[in-house]
Amino acid sequence: MPSSQPQPVSPSGIVTLPAELKTRLQDCPTLPSLPNVVMQVIALARSPDASLHDLAHSLEQDPALTARLLALANSVLYSPAKATESCVGAVSRLGLDATLSVALGFGLIKGHDRRHAWRLNYDHFWQRSLVSALASHRLATQTERRDTGSLFTIALLQDIGMLALDATLPELYAELPTQADDHSIVIELERQHLGCDHACVGAWLADQWGLPERLVDGIANSHATLSTCSHQNRCIIAASLIADAWLSTTPAIPFADLLPRLLHHLEFDSANLGNLLTALESDLPSLARLFEITQPPAFDSHQALLEAKQLLHAHNLRLNEALEQQRQELEYLRHRHELLDHRIRFDALTGLYNRAYLEELLNELFLTAKRERSALAVIFIDLDHFKQLNDRYGHRLGDEVLENFAELLRGLLSTQVQGGRYGGEEFLLILPDAPVKQAKLVAETMSRRLADTPMATVDGRTIHVTASIGIAHMGCNEFENAHDLIHVADQGMYMAKRGGRARISHFSPAAGKRQ
Numbered sequence: 462m463p464s465s466q467p468q469p470v471s472p473s474g475i476v477t478l479p480a481e482l483k484t485r486l487q488d489c490p491t492l493p494s495l496p497n498v499v500m501q502v503i504a505l506a507r508s509p510d511a512s513l514h515d516l517a518h519s520l521e522q523d524p525a526l527t528a529r530l531l532a533l534a535n536s537v538l539y540s541p542a543k544a545t546e547s548c549v550g551a552v553s554r555l556g557l558d559a560t561l562s563v564a565l566g567f568g569l570i571k572g573h574d575r576r577h578a579w580r581l582n583y584d585h586f587w588q589r590s591l592v593s594a595l596a597s598h599r600l601a602t603q604t605e606r607r608d609t610g611s612l613f614t615i616a617l618l619q620d621i622g623m624l625a626l627d628a629t630l631p632e633l634y635a636e637l638p639t640q641a642d643d644h645s646i647v648i649e650l651e652r653q654h655l656g657c658d659h660a661c662v663g664a665w666l667a668d669q670w671g672l673p674e675r676l677v678d679g680i681a682n683s684h685a686t687l688s689t690c691s692h693q694n695r696c697i698i699a700a701s702l703i704a705d706a707w708l709s710t711t712p713a714i715p716f717a718d719l720l721p722r723l724l725h726h727l728e729f730d731s732a733n734l735g736n737l738l739t740a741l742e743s744d745l746p747s748l749a750r751l752f753e754i755t756q757p758p759a760f761d762s763h764q765a766l767l768e769a770k771q772l773l774h775a776h777n778l779r780l781n782e783a784l785e786q787q788r789q790e791l792e793y794l795r796h797r798h799e800l801l802d803h804r805i806r807f808d809a810l811t812g813l814y815n816r817a818y819l820e821e822l823l824n825e826l827f828l829t830a831k832r833e834r835s836a837l838a839v840i841f842i843d844l845d846h847f848k849q850l851n852d853r854y855g856h857r858l859g860d861e862v863l864e865n866f867a868e869l870l871r872g873l874l875s876t877q878v879q880g881g882r883y884g885g886e887e888f889l890l891i892l893p894d895a896p897v898k899q900a901k902l903v904a905e906t907m908s909r910r911l912a913d914t915p916m917a918t919v920d921g922r923t924i925h926v927t928a929s930i931g932i933a934h935m936g937c938n939e940f941e942n943a944h945d946l947i948h949v950a951d952q953g954m955y956m957a958k959r960g961g962r963a964r965i966s967h968f969s970p971a972a973g974k975r976q
């Protein structure tokens with residue numbers, strides 16, 4: 462039946478166990494059992510007609526149990542103004558839940574025959590249960606919950622499934638490391654071997670005993686995590702983690718892990734935890750005596766919390782350093798991305814849009830013009846005799862001319878006139894939704910400015926450049942694609958070259974001639 466998944470509990474509270482395991486548990490003659498008095502108390506607790514007197518009367522049959530109830534009722538946990546001396550007084554002070562807890566806890570500890578204990582460390586087992594129960598009670602009180610009694614009981618009984626499993630499957634816990642501080646190791650081992658964990662087995666056992674449904678449910682869900690558990694179970698789960706840290710050989714480490722989680726899930730800060738641990742230190746000895754459990758090893762909560770906070774601080778520092786490093790890496794990548802993005806769109810020499818981006822842009826504008834049946838014009842500009850310029854004055858001067866021409870072109874750009882360097886000494890302007898008259902006007906303005914503006918100076922002499930310009934215009938959907946539009950503008954530019962350069966030509970493919 463191996464599976465690492467926890468076995469589900471049905472919404473009605475009936476625990477479903479893997480069939481094979483259930484049979485073995487039912488056949489086990491040494492399962493943990495409860496004395497008759499306790500079984501009577503459970504039955505009374507379930508009965509709506511039973512009074513506290515009935516409960517007290519039942520309990521009085523067991524003088525040792527009655528003595529423990531009186532001790533608890535008169536202990537600091539209940540801060541009594543006046544000591545009570547009768548069982549009914551103790552029961553009414555403790556309430557039903559706490560009475561049930563003592564009866565169950567004491568009945569189980571006293572009734573369980575340790576000769577049936579195989580691999581479990583019973584001292585550690587009951588110490589964990591007791592610290593969890595006390596911590597759960599304190600957490601509930603500090604967070605102003607009203608169900609402190611039942612939380613105490615659930616926390617105390619949450620691991621009874623381990624007793625049942627240890628009695629039924631003697632080899633199961635043999636694989637555990639001797640000092641298994643971490644309860645999750647136990648849970649993982651059980652899930653691997655049984656397909657469920659001891660929370661399910663414990664809930665099943667509690668159900669067999671006839672314990673109230675809220676206790677069965679609480680035990681069944683005691684292995685949820687702080688982030689996934691119900692509000693109801695949060696105190697129990699947090700209390701179990703506190704107990705694990707308390708009993709750990711290196712408590713500062715689990716407490717450092719626990720501090721931020723308590724703050725996040727229960728708004729419980731380190732001062733609250735300090736108070737809780739101090740209260741635990743003072744409550745634990747009397748309660749351990751009450752339940753006849755070996756006193757847990759001495760624990761310096763102040764020192765453990767101090768070390769936990771130091772660990773947490775060091776951990777946060779490391780985290781901040783790692784975060785800062787990640788932020789810098791991200792910044793570097795963002796910068797590189799921007800740079801690459803710029804390179805993809807822009808020409809390195811002139812800073813204008815490059816050919817690839819101009820084609821992409823024209824494509825988009827072409828599709829829009831087609832869809833909306835609007836106009837679109839392309840102006841193709843080629844600087845004249847540029848080779849001569851390079852040959853005569855050098856490549857660097859050629860570059861300077863290209864940069865200055867780009868500056869001149871930039872002066873014409875707007876949302877209505879977009880453009881860039883198409884390649885070499887060729888430039889392109891794109892005019893969305895513009896009539897041909899508008900395109901001609903822009904081309905003429907550019908030519909005039911070019912004639913008026915020297916593009917370089919050599920030995921005090923200014924150098925002027927001219928350009929041959931071709932215009933293509935789509936007015937009524939007559940082009941197939943954007944490339945055809947560039948091709949026609951290019952043809953117009955060649956006609957201008959053939960016509961003697963330094964001129965503008967509007968080539969109409971429909972007429973097949975210059976206009």
Ligand SMILES: Nc1nc2c(ncn2[C@@H]2O[C@H](COP(=O)(O)OP(=O)(O)OP(=O)(O)O)[C@@H](O)[C@H]2O)c(=O)[nH]1
Nearest residue numbers: 843844845846847848849851856857859860885886
């Ligand atoms: N300095 C410089 N020259 C370039 C650059 N890109 C292309 N050229 C040069 O531009 C020149 C273009 O020459 P051609 O295609 O013969 O054109 P042209 O000399 O302008 O002659 P026409 O177009 O017929 O007027 C070539 O010599 C290219 O090397 C550049 O980035 N910088």
